[in-house]
Amino acid sequence: MAIKRYHYARDVEEALSLLLAYEGRGALVAGGVDVARGLPGEIEGLIDITAAGLSGISREGGRLVVGATATLEGIRTSREVKAYMGGFLSEVMGHVATLSLRNMATLGGAVVSAHPWADIPTALIALGAEAVWRNEERTERAPVEELYARPFRAIFRRAVLTEIRFPAWDGAFAFEKLSRNAGDIALINCACGLGLDAEGKIAWARVAVGATPYRAARLAAVEELLAGEVPSEALWEEAGHRAAVEARVGDDMRASAEWRRAVIPVIVRRALERTAREVKGDA
Amino acid sequence: MKIYFELNGEPVYTEIKPGEMLLDLLRRLGMKSVKEGCRTGECGACTVLLDGKPIRSCLTFAAKAKGHRITTLEGLGTPEDPHPLQEAFAEAGAVQCGFCTPGMILVAYHLLSHNPDPSPDEVRAAISGNLCRCTGYVKIVDAVLTAARWKREGKWRKER
Numbered sequence: 214m215a216i217k218r219y220h221y222a223r224d225v226e227e228a229l230s231l232l233l234a235y236e237g238r239g240a241l242v243a244g245g246v247d248v249a250r251g252l253p254g255e256i257e258g259l260i261d262i263t264a265a266g267l268s269g270i271s272r273e274g275g276r277l278v279v280g281a282t283a284t285l286e287g288i289r290t291s292r293e294v295k296a297y298m299g300g301f302l303s304e305v306m307g308h309v310a311t312l313s314l315r316n317m318a319t320l321g322g323a324v325v326s327a328h329p330w331a332d333i334p335t336a337l338i339a340l341g342a343e344a345v346w347r348n349e350e351r352t353e354r355a356p357v358e359e360l361y362a363r364p365f366r367a368i369f370r371r372a373v374l375t376e377i378r379f380p381a382w383d384g385a386f387a388f389e390k391l392s393r394n395a396g397d398i399a400l401i402n403c404a405c406g407l408g409l410d411a412e413g414k415i416a417w418a419r420v421a422v423g424a425t426p427y428r429a430a431r432l433a434a435v436e437e438l439l440a441g442e443v444p445s446e447a448l449w450e451e452a453g454h455r456a457a458v459e460a461r462v463g464d465d466m467r468a469s470a471e472w473r474r475a476v477i478p479v480i481v482r483r484a485l486e487r488t489a490r491e492v493k494g495d496a
Numbered sequence: 497m498k499i500y501f502e503l504n505g506e507p508v509y510t511e512i513k514p515g516e517m518l519l520d521l522l523r524r525l526g527m528k529s530v531k532e533g534c535r536t537g538e539c540g541a542c543t544v545l546l547d548g549k550p551i552r553s554c555l556t557f558a559a560k561a562k563g564h565r566i567t568t569l570e571g572l573g574t575p576e577d578p579h580p581l582q583e584a585f586a587e588a589g590a591v592q593c594g595f596c597t598p599g600m601i602l603v604a605y606h607l608l609s610h611n612p613d614p615s616p617d618e619v620r621a622a623i624s625g626n627l628c629r630c631t632g633y634v635k636i637v638d639a640v641l642t643a644a645r646w647k648r649e650g651k652w653r654k655e656r
Contacts, residue, residue, distance in 0.1 A: 245557050261559065311625025313551050313603065317552065317555065
């Protein structure tokens with residue numbers, strides 16, 4: 214590691230101007246977990262943004278706004294987060310790594326690193342969370358799902374992610390993960406959301422599956438299959454099997470594509486069952 | 497570059513390399529309880545407390561200690577005056593090779609500072625990020641439960 218300077222940015226402007234001044238030889242550091250593990254050789258300057266005023270968590274009506282440098286444990290234990298969507302996001306954070314890593318790792322780090330096996334992108338994509346970042350010209354925003362369809366790594370070489378905004382949904386979400394042990398990364402994960410109309414039919418559905426081992430993606434065909442239907446065990450079963458057909462799965466050192474296809478129906482069904490119970494509990 | 501921080505209650509003003517890891521700085525400062533296990537954040541042997549919260553010093557840049565409080569096992573007790581958690585580990589036979597012990601005790605210390613009456617499952621959850629290479633978890637859980645009981649009985653003489 215050939216790090217020559219470590220900077221403590223006091224605000225977003227300072228962080229951005231330092232990042233731009235390094236012309237690709239600088240890296241932003243929040244928790245530092247991913248930076249420390251995979252620092253490219255060309256990096257000479259580290260720009261610490263943990264004191265740049267980006268760690269806030271707040272509610273705006275039914276929406277939730279989380280600063281990019283809020284730690285995963287800070288999010289997990291936040292009263293505002295527990296009050297958002299029945300504590301769904303707090304529950305997701307509890308699935309991520311272990312306490313001493315959650316005390317370091319940040320939401321912004323999870324979004325920017327976008328590890329395909331990670332749990333957080335799956336939840337964010339299902340929730341329709343929006344990323345907000347500052348570049349040289351302006352403040353930009355885009356749904357995390359859209360961001361991942363763009364060259365986001367190049368974007369964040371010249372921009373500072375400032376916050377993640379979570380929309381209010383009239384419904385509920387649930388998250389499921391299979392891993393070898395409690396602290397391990399996912400072999401497969403999924404996040405589902407459902408809302409019901411006045412007649413008790415499904416008004417909207419969101420289904421995202423991740424760690425396939427590719428980065429999480431929504432399964433539009435499954436969402437369409439669910440919309441307009443009356444919740445039932447048979448419907449969850451059908452949705453699970455459809456998800457296994459629709460999801461792009463592959464082999465990696467942890468699990469085979471075949472195994473992943475076999476378990477997707479199970480985790481999708483479990484997530485939908487739990488989501489439906491939550492929605493009905495709210496009504 | 498030079499940074500100031502508090503190490504086990506004592507002020508430290510020291511030269512660090514900008515890309516240095518906290519693990520290496522602490523060992524350089526003589527805190528040999530801080531172990532290098534995996535250097536990838538998996539094993540927990542390098543756990544220290546930053547402002548009272550457990551973190552992995554192998555993935556924490558030393559520069560992050562600036563202005564903060566760092567606690568290592570040396571800050572809890574000494575061979576002459578061990579911390580009750582250290583006594584409980586010795587009494588329960590929870591130390592085999594000893595490599596994971598400093599990290600185990602620090603996460604246990606953090607747990608008991610928030611929850612003085614944990615269930616065995618809560619203890620297991622708290623130490624779940626710390627790997628014992630001797631695989632002897634039963635006595636570690638016993639030791640933490642014993643230390644918790646001593647704490648509730650008012651037998652912890654000192655608290656830092």
